[in-house]
Amino acid sequence: MSDPDVTPDAPSDLPDSDLMENVVGLCKRRGFIFQSAEIYGGFRSTYDYGPLGVNLLRNVKNAWWEAMVQRRDDVVGLDAAILSPPAVWEASGHLSNFTDPLIDCRKCNQRWREDKIDGVCPNCGSTEFTPARAFNLMFKTHAGPVENEGAVAYLRPETAQGMFINFVNVLQTTRKKPPFGIAQVGKSFRNEITPQNFVFRTREFEQMEMEYFVPPAEAQHWFEYWLDERFSWYTGLGIPADQLRLRHHGADELSHYSAGTADVEFLFPWGWDELEGIANRTDFDLKAHAQASGERLEYFDQVANERYVPYVIEPAAGATRTMMAFLLAAYHEDEIAGEARTVLRLHPKLAPYQVGVLPLSKKETLEPLARSVLTSLQPHFMCDYDVTQSIGKRYRRQDEVGTPWCVTIDFDSLEDHAVTVRDRDTTEQVRVPIDQLVAELRSRMDQA
């Protein structure tokens, strides 16, 4: 039966500032995201993903991997190291170009990003500053027992270079031919001077990047192909199309390596902002590394008897900010039978828990059966087992964190060997025999 009193919600009715505040509050209250080292006063702009957040973040990354690697035979994966020697970043241009302009206030000595202040020191109001210096955004450390120049290593500011410098390794071991891609999910680090907007821009963050190597003449075709593919990935996982847009970069904002870039943008509470950049990086990176290393980073096309340096189309997404977009788009407040509820309408593939297993009562008579239902579901789904408070309150708790299905074991279950499956969005409840439960939920999952 379905609940007749669900009021359709209108997320856009929430003022943007409330939406942001509500989602950040939910993240803390329910264990999605904590500030890092909170008991020590916090470590600014660094976050820890709690029990629900780690599930959601894993699901986002796994959904990307499934779409970009598992379901394709033209893309393979890679997992390159975070620590890397200066030679890589010299060739890529990061050592000289990956900088922000910083100035010091001559009165109070505070340091600022020149392009982010308005000519007046936000600390003391002085207008006297040192000339701007280029501040490199890469985190620097030392590997080995001596802290000298030869021991310098950088934390990668992007995963992309790991794919370029392994281009020949991958070519030789996989026998792939252009067009083919190398995909990677992993952490990157940027010493941002002005991290902001919760997990949107942080110093430590996670990327999902793919470098797609193509014959130069096909670059424009594949650029457009990947714009479509990547836009569809977000809508397919539940972000409404009207909260997404593609924005092509103007000639003046293109990176030095790019012949064309477009961003997939999401309508964040503070306005449109980037989830992912799709760039035609040309042959810039392979040529730069070939020149710096002396290795041939080329492909020999045996059919055409032709050697060439492939162009690269790069869809580069931020996992943590994408997770944030999914949370913002999923957040709704509606009413059930006159009672307000908060519900995360997350795609079942993304929800931290797919199934809430709820014995109607704490009484010992129900527990063995409830536990056996739980055990039968766990190999297939992330499950939460919740026995405390009323069933209504438990439904609300699961709604609030996006659990698409609740399975309730009641006293009838002992007789009819069936359970009630409740749907998060419609609140519809149906009775399902226990021995068909896995198949029923799998089928709902496949249809989502």
Place this chain on the structure above:
Amino acid sequence: MSDPDVTPDAPSDLPDSDLMENVVGLCKRRGFIFQSAEIYGGFRSTYDYGPLGVNLLRNVKNAWWEAMVQRRDDVVGLDAAILSPPAVWEASGHLSNFTDPLIDCRKCNQRWREDKIDGVCPNCGSTEFTPARAFNLMFKTHAGPVENEGAVAYLRPETAQGMFINFVNVLQTTRKKPPFGIAQVGKSFRNEITPQNFVFRTREFEQMEMEYFVPPAEAQHWFEYWLDERFSWYTGLGIPADQLRLRHHGADELSHYSAGTADVEFLFPWGWDELEGIANRTDFDLKAHAQASGERLEYFDQVANERYVPYVIEPAAGATRTMMAFLLAAYHEDEIAGEARTVLRLHPKLAPYQVGVLPLSKKETLEPLARSVLTSLQPHFMCDYDVTQSIGKRYRRQDEVGTPWCVTIDFDSLEDHAVTVRDRDTTEQVRVPIDQLVAELRSRMDQA
């Protein structure tokens, strides 16, 4: 039909040095593991995981997560930041205790680990050294625009502390009660002076750690419980029990925080060495962080009306070295019909590809059907699609990287809508209708 000529193999017949050399060679040749920044001469003791390695490593981590988080309702996940402020490592003891003794040769100025050389400089033969200095193994960097003391951050040398400092956050957001655990998979960094044995000991590595919080009186019980659980995890995924052992630490090798530690050791080619340590960390960590932060890191037991600091049982495994153990244990050489083959007998859950999809011929008549078989399998399994060279060579290629099942599409398939499924270990081949293929492979997977 099965191949009558498979000769049972005896992995222990391989001399250890050959086994190591063969596995390292296979890793490079087939794209499991590359040296980092290889085109720049390599970055010592840092490795990149190639297309097959990243699949295997993901599978190892996912198998751990499934066993430790997904299939349990007493353990939740966490994903804490790598960058962390000094306060955390001061409280944990890492700033003062996590050191190696280093000495400098007075003649050639080379720096060495005192306990690793034999009184004579390996470089110049001198016996004159400076007194030993304690060298901290944590990687240090600076966050923010000024490189001063206040900006110091460390790359975590273990994931464990992220769980301790979030203990109250997790308690409050999940309502778990001891005994319960917090699990984490992620990278850690140690500035090892003597990294060695391929990916066994590296400066950047990946951990799989779980902190299990228990009432102090139950600590010994849970310590033994986790010894059993963790030992079984390795054997359940295919490591023969005679290549594993539990070794209890003597009182003289216990860490400062430990009331008891045992290692799960694997028989590596260089001898028994650690895969995982299971420690009774007592209440050392929670008390240390409580004292340093001023926060109460305790549990209030409402039934007993009692407040206490839980003890912690920690199973802490290395993901990368565990992957290496799975590779070493899986490596076999045998004979099929008088022909030598190399085969990785990896558990199907761990294999980089579960299924090789092989059209018998490159002819265009087979390709549409072969591709439709591939597309139907990809949502469920990691698949490799291989069309080059003879079917026998392609079987060998799949055997060598551990693919448990090959699906061959031949000209009969166009008529009978069935394919041949070949088993890696037995080489047995059976005909399976295409519309039952997913179910057949799923069932083999579940039974593995």
